[in-house]
Amino acid sequence: MGLAGRRRTLGYSQEKLSQLLGVDRTTVGRWESGRIRPQPPQRRGLAAALEVSLQELDALLDPPRAAVQENAGHRSSEPPNSGDPDDMIRREFLRILTVSGALTVLATDEAEALVQGVRGGVPADFARMNSHLWQVYQLARAKGAVYPVVRDQLATLNKALADRRGSSRPLLSVAADLFQLAGEVAFDGNRYSEAAASYALAASVSKDAEAYDLWACALVRHAYVDMSEQRYRQAAQMLGAAERLAGRGDKNLSTRHWVASVQAEAYAGLGDLDACERAMDQADAVRELSADSVNGGWLRFDGARLAEERGSRYAQLGCLDLAEDALKGALEQTALSPGQSYRRRGAVLTDLAAIGAKRRDPERVVAYGNEAISLARASGSGYVVRRLRGLCDEFGPLRRDHRVAELGAEIAALSTP
Structure with missing residues (x-):
C-alpha cells in the first residue's frame, strides 16, 4: 500500500x-x-x-x-520539485554564511578593542520602540500579530539609515535587534526559511555594528532552526561560534549563559549526558550576575526557565525520573501567574506527555496532551503545535489505545499560522 x-x-x-x-x-x-x-x-x-x-x-x-x-x-513536462521551494538548501546556505562570518571575525587580533554597539549611542526612540515590541511579543498569545508592527518599524529604520550622517553603528544594532524579532515571529509560525533568513541578516548586521552579544544571540536563534529538524551536530557547530562571540561580549550580560543553555539541548540531542550537564551548570551560573544586569529585548535569559529546560534535556536523554521531577516543578511555576507564556506551559505539558508515552501510560499521555492542545488552540502558536506533532513520534504501541489514537487525530487536525 x-x-x-x-x-x-x-x-x-x-x-x-x-x-x-x-x-x-x-x-x-x-x-x-x-x-x-x-x-x-x-x-x-x-x-x-x-x-x-x-x-x-x-x-x-x-x-x-x-x-x-x-x-x-506518462511523464509530465513539469520538472521535479516544480513549485516546491527548496527550503533545505536555502537554510543550509544561510547557516554556512552565518557561521563563516563569525569564524572570520574571531580569527582577527584578540587584542582588538571591543565596541559596545548594542548599548552605546542607540537613538532613544528606536531603542524604546524595540524594547516595547519585545514585551508585546513575549505577552502576545498569537505571536504573528506582532509582525506588521515589526515590518513598519524596519521600514522606518531603513529610512533613518539612508538619511544618517556620521556613524551608523547604533542604528545597525537596532536593525539587528529587529531582524531577530522578525525571525522569532517567523519561527513560531513554522516558516523556517524566513526565520533563517532573518537570523542570518541579524548576524550580518551585528557584525557590521561590532555588537558581539547581539551577534551571538542571532547565532543561537539560528541554531534552533537546525534543532527543530534534529540536526544537532550542525546546531552544535553554530553554537560553538556563538560561544566564542559571547566570550568577547559584555560580561555583565547573560549571553554566554544562554548559549550554554541551548548547547545543553544540542548535546542532549547527540546523546551526550556529561556534556549536557556541564552546559546546564554553566547556564545556571547566570544567577551569579548582579541584579542590575541588563536583560531584556533580544536577550531574555535570567535562569527562570532552567528547571523546565533541564527537565526537557533529561527527557531527551531518557533519564525519566529526573526529567519528571524537574518538569513538574516547572509546571507549578507556570501556573503561578496568568501572565506566563502559553507557549512555555504548552512545551512543559508536551514533555510530560512524552514521558508518559515512554512509560506506556496512556492516561498520562492523554491528560497532558489534551491540555497542551487547548493551549495551542488558544495561543495559535506554531511552536506548541510543532512540539505536539513531535509527541506523536513517541506513541509507539500506545497508538492502538483508542484514547491515544483520538489524541493523535486532534494533533493532526491542528492548524499552524
Whole structure:
C-alpha cells in the first residue's frame, strides 16, 4: 500500500489531507506520485495524520514499482520539485554564511578593542520602540500579530539609515535587534526559511555594528532552526561560534549563559549526558550576575526557565525520573501567574506527555496532551503545535489505545499560522 492507498483507507481526500497539514492539494499529489518528498517538519504531521510511524511513512513514500513505471510512461513536462521551494538548501546556505562570518571575525587580533554597539549611542526612540515590541511579543498569545508592527518599524529604520550622517553603528544594532524579532515571529509560525533568513541578516548586521552579544544571540536563534529538524551536530557547530562571540561580549550580560543553555539541548540531542550537564551548570551560573544586569529585548535569559529546560534535556536523554521531577516543578511555576507564556506551559505539558508515552501510560499521555492542545488552540502558536506533532513520534504501541489514537487525530487536525 502506498501513500495514496493509506490516505484512502482513512477516508481522506487529497483536499482534506492538505487542509489538515496546511499545504496545497497539488503538494499532496506530488508526494503520492513520488515527484517530491515531504520536508522534515511536514513528515511528522503527515505521519500523525496517517496514523503511522516515521519508519512506516518512509515505506509509504516509496511508490510501488508498477506505479513508477506507469508514471515514467506518462511523464509530465513539469520538472521535479516544480513549485516546491527548496527550503533545505536555502537554510543550509544561510547557516554556512552565518557561521563563516563569525569564524572570520574571531580569527582577527584578540587584542582588538571591543565596541559596545548594542548599548552605546542607540537613538532613544528606536531603542524604546524595540524594547516595547519585545514585551508585546513575549505577552502576545498569537505571536504573528506582532509582525506588521515589526515590518513598519524596519521600514522606518531603513529610512533613518539612508538619511544618517556620521556613524551608523547604533542604528545597525537596532536593525539587528529587529531582524531577530522578525525571525522569532517567523519561527513560531513554522516558516523556517524566513526565520533563517532573518537570523542570518541579524548576524550580518551585528557584525557590521561590532555588537558581539547581539551577534551571538542571532547565532543561537539560528541554531534552533537546525534543532527543530534534529540536526544537532550542525546546531552544535553554530553554537560553538556563538560561544566564542559571547566570550568577547559584555560580561555583565547573560549571553554566554544562554548559549550554554541551548548547547545543553544540542548535546542532549547527540546523546551526550556529561556534556549536557556541564552546559546546564554553566547556564545556571547566570544567577551569579548582579541584579542590575541588563536583560531584556533580544536577550531574555535570567535562569527562570532552567528547571523546565533541564527537565526537557533529561527527557531527551531518557533519564525519566529526573526529567519528571524537574518538569513538574516547572509546571507549578507556570501556573503561578496568568501572565506566563502559553507557549512555555504548552512545551512543559508536551514533555510530560512524552514521558508518559515512554512509560506506556496512556492516561498520562492523554491528560497532558489534551491540555497542551487547548493551549495551542488558544495561543495559535506554531511552536506548541510543532512540539505536539513531535509527541506523536513517541506513541509507539500506545497508538492502538483508542484514547491515544483520538489524541493523535486532534494533533493532526491542528492548524499552524
